[in-house]
Amino acid sequence: MPTHTLRKRLQDGxxxxxTIQVVDSPQVSEAIGVAGMDFVIFDQEHGPLTAETSLAMAAAAQVGGAEPIVRVRTNAEHEIQRALDIGSAGVMIPQVETQADAKAAVNAARFAPLGERGLSQYVRAGEYAGMNEYTKRQNEETTLIVQIEGERGVENVQEIVAVEGIDVIFLGPYDISSSLGIPGQVHDSEVRELMAEVCDVAANSETIVGTFADDTEMAQQWIEAGAQFVAIGVAAAHLTWQLESVVDAIDR
Known part of the structure; x- marks a missing residue:
């Protein structure tokens, strides 16, 4: 299994x-890597994916050259443990609103002495037969991403970024827009101001910022604002849009 390097690359600036993947297809996961993407997020929160389906997809993504990240359904110890045991490079935790939420995520994702992640090295992450310094390597290589998706999370961002063990604060523009009463209006000034506020806090605390972008133009705007970890669209949507452009280009 290749050494997970996403966390180190992010730490190096x-x-x-x-992109995000919701369809159950290892071939799609591999193609995302072959296309040159750095990572793929398996969205178990908003799709049918499970730990079982994500394991095969993680292997395929790594063959293609992309780091697999699992977005779990909830900030629960058993969900986080399974997401990491399958050999993913990291885990994304939705709806982190308080420092207590952030500490719970770290506790579940990190082995002792940094946390209390349940230990079995006879899993894909441990190359099935165990490996030297397994827990140390997992703590060093696992990328822990927590999502701030509403006003309450923004209000508590100072306390959240103060929690040791978190690598990325990921801003969900769609959920932020919903929390502001303007669902889907991700370009609204209120949404952008809240997100910019978090970017400033993160920069002052040397915390990495991540976000979702509908397209490359939106992605570039947030990269220029300081985001280092950017998920651009959803793989199924990219496929649909590309096929639509092919159909529209044919004169029938």
């Missing part, structure tokens, strides 16, 4: 771009 590099910008990583990827």
């Amino acid at each position: 590099e910008t990583s771009v990827g």
Whole structure:
């Protein structure tokens, strides 16, 4: 299994771009890597994916050259443990609103002495037969991403970024827009101001910022604002849009 390098690249100041996958297909996961994307987020929160389906997809993504990240359904210890045991490079935790939420995520994602992640090295992450310094390597290589998706999370961002063990604060523009009463209006000034506020806090605390962008133009805007981890669109939507452009280009 390749060494997970996403966390180190982010710590070194590099910008990583990827996409979100909701369809159950290892071939799509591999193609995302072959296309040159740095990572792919397997969205178990908003799709049918499970730990079982995500395991095969993680293997395929790594063959293609993309780091697999699992977005779990909830900030629950058993969900986070399973997401990491399958050999993913990291885990994304939705709806983190308080420092207590952030500490719970770290506790579940990190092995002792940094946390209390349940230990079995006879899993894909441990190359099935175990490996030397397994827990140390997992703590060093696992990327922990927490999502701030509403006003309450923004209000508590100072306390959240103060929690040791978090790598990326990920801003969900669609959920932020919903929390402001303007669902879907991700370009509204209120949404942009809240997100910019978090970017400033993160920069002052040397915390990495991530976000979702509908397209490359939106992605570039947030990269220029300081985001280093940017998920651009959803793979199924990219496929649909590309096929639509092919159909529209044919004169029948």
